[in-house]
Amino acid sequence: MPMKTERTGGEALVQGLLSHGIDTIFGLPGVQVDYFYNAVYDAGDRIRAIHSRHEQGAAYMALGYALASGQTGVYVVVPGPGFLNTTAALSTAYATNAPVLCLAGQIHQDQLGRGFGMLHEIPDQLAVMRSLTKWTRRVETPGEIPRLLAEALSEMRSGRPRPVGLEAPLDVLAGKAVFDDSPFPVTVRRPMVDSDAVEEAARLMGEARNPVITVGGGAMDAGEEVRSLAEALQAPVVASGRGRGILSSRHPFSHTYGVGERLWEGADVVIAIGTRITKPLIQWKSQDDMALIRIDIAAEESDLIVPADVTVAADSKEALGALLPVLARYNRPRPSRVAEMVALRKEMDALFDSFQPQTDFVRAIRDTLPDDGIFVDEITQVGYASILAMPVYEPRTFITPNYQATLGWGLPTALGAKVAAPDRAVLSISGDGGFLFCVGELATAVQHGINTVSVVFNDGAYGNVRRMQKELYAGRTISSDLENPDFVALAESFGASGVRVQSADSLRDALTDAYAADVPVVIEVPVGEMAGPWRGLYPAEVVI
Numbered sequence: 001m002p003m004k005t006e007r008t009g010g011e012a013l014v015q016g017l018l019s020h021g022i023d024t025i026f027g028l029p030g031v032q033v034d035y036f037y038n039a040v041y042d043a044g045d046r047i048r049a050i051h052s053r054h055e056q057g058a059a060y061m062a063l064g065y066a067l068a069s070g071q072t073g074v075y076v077v078v079p080g081p082g083f084l085n086t087t088a089a090l091s092t093a094y095a096t097n098a099p100v101l102c103l104a105g106q107i108h109q110d111q112l113g114r115g116f117g118m119l120h121e122i123p124d125q126l127a128v129m130r131s132l133t134k135w136t137r138r139v140e141t142p143g144e145i146p147r148l149l150a151e152a153l154s155e156m157r158s159g160r161p162r163p164v165g166l167e168a169p170l171d172v173l174a175g176k177a178v179f180d181d182s183p184f185p186v187t188v189r190r191p192m193v194d195s196d197a198v199e200e201a202a203r204l205m206g207e208a209r210n211p212v213i214t215v216g217g218g219a220m221d222a223g224e225e226v227r228s229l230a231e232a233l234q235a236p237v238v239a240s241g242r243g244r245g246i247l248s249s250r251h252p253f254s255h256t257y258g259v260g261e262r263l264w265e266g267a268d269v270v271i272a273i274g275t276r277i278t279k280p281l282i283q284w285k286s287q288d289d290m291a292l293i294r295i296d297i298a299a300e301e302s303d304l305i306v307p308a309d310v311t312v313a314a315d316s317k318e319a320l321g322a323l324l325p326v327l328a329r330y331n332r333p334r335p336s337r338v339a340e341m342v343a344l345r346k347e348m349d350a351l352f353d354s355f356q357p358q359t360d361f362v363r364a365i366r367d368t369l370p371d372d373g374i375f376v377d378e379i380t381q382v383g384y385a386s387i388l389a390m391p392v393y394e395p396r397t398f399i400t401p402n403y404q405a406t407l408g409w410g411l412p413t414a415l416g417a418k419v420a421a422p423d424r425a426v427l428s429i430s431g432d433g434g435f436l437f438c439v440g441e442l443a444t445a446v447q448h449g450i451n452t453v454s455v456v457f458n459d460g461a462y463g464n465v466r467r468m469q470k471e472l473y474a475g476r477t478i479s480s481d482l483e484n485p486d487f488v489a490l491a492e493s494f495g496a497s498g499v500r501v502q503s504a505d506s507l508r509d510a511l512t513d514a515y516a517a518d519v520p521v522v523i524e525v526p527v528g529e530m531a532g533p534w535r536g537l538y539p540a541e542v543v544i
């Protein structure tokens with residue numbers, strides 16, 4: 001028979017995490033979560049607790065951990081201001097479909113909703129958490145912790161992965177119950193592949209004259225199947241930022257949004273795999289007779305923006321695995337488009353090379369970052385150029401905040417990625433404005449030995465904002481110029497290494513040294529104003 005053990009709620013929560021293979025947490029201790037952290041202490045080296053200098057840093061680290069590994073990222077914070085400090089990261093986890101578990105403390109249950117003004121009390125924390133997650137619950141008794149934790153992890157992984165939340169009042173974490181040590185199972189629900197939808201999708205693909213494939217983060221684990229489909233159809237694969245690396249940039253059919261509109265305009269069938277394709281459907285030109293096939297685990301995406309002609313509502317890897325044999329019956333011999341795709345890539349590379357100095361910096365980064373190195377982009381001019389111009393060779397190595405465009409996330413997200421992949425190079429880029437949002441996490445990096453490399457492009461401004469003010473508002477610049485510290489001295493004051501370089505060539509040399517360093521490294525690159533890279537591609541759009 002299973003053993004029965006008396007535990008506090010905090011001990012039950014730690015035991016539950018361990019039983020589900022979770023051995024790393026990010027967070028900050030405090031009164032309402034002290035019983036949890038006491039249990040973490042007792043667990044010893046079975047669980048690693050990384051404490052940040054700000055709750056937002058802890059949540060971004062959990063997010064980076066999840067995005068780099070595909071595993072569950074967990075953060076633990078006190079309620080009220082502690083939880084609220086994490087909401088930018090939680091909204092970004094939602095936008096990037098990341099498996100993040102938010103564990104937030106709460107005041108005593110008998111004080112909830114009574115307005116006493118208890119420590120860290122806010123009117124309705126659970127409502128805020130619900131608005132940023134796919135599933136949220138409050139734990140009301142210690143004994144239900146194992147079940148609710150398993151339910152949270154099940155909901156996180158079922159259908160489209162997204163963050164979930166558990167709120168645990170102080171009296172629940174402090175209270176005791178007798179627990180059966182048999183773990184509650186995590187049950188992941190996924191829609192079954194509809195064979196009729198597969199048949200119709202295969203027929204449309206087989207008849208297509210000029211098919212185009214688009215991929216996003218939902219196809220992250222379907223790289224081989226995407227490659228097989230592209231080669232069978234001789235179809236280019238256009239990747240969103242989250243889809244970079246699903247098909248290696250070394251493959252001739254691998255393209256970015258830089259050339260996407262041109263390919264889209266001539267397509268008679270578009271196959272959208274694990275992507276909302278928001279920008280193409282809203283901003284790009286479509287042929288009247290273009291058919292849209294969606295392959296997406298979220299059935300509700302079928303009618304997003306434009307109704308799909310066929311939807312295969314299933315996991316991308318499973319759906320493509322079922323579709324490829326059926327396609328072989330409908331497909332016809334197709335002439336090779338390899339030479340055409342190679343020529344198109346060369347043409348686009350020449351265009352990207354005109355985005356200066358951004359592309360030279362992107363090239364320096366790519367030349368020195370190993371194939372499996374992890375790159376975390378940031379809302380900066382070099383970041384914009386990287387989405388278009390940077391080759392990416394493996395999935396989960398190009399980490400971007402998706403439509404949240406979360407300024408300041410770069411450094412702490414990279415720290416979480418490095419914790420998930422300690423033996424791989426991890427690089428984040430930031431502007432001078434964004435870097436200072438979470439610069440205190442350099443102390444976390446040094447304390448915990450998380451040796452990332454951070455490149456800070458310093459133009460003395462919120463450069464993108466200032467450029468837009470000049471271009472769109474007749475030079476009426478306001479609140480966009482910045483007075484900055486000495487970034488090299490600042491890094492060194494934390495115990496990190498600080499380096500300043502003046503060019504892409506010197507950045508290349510500095511990066512080579514930085515990856516071999518035994519401390520975190522910050523590389524400052526003073527730059528002037530940069531023109532937005534988008535204008536050469538989308539001259540008619542108001543773009544950032």
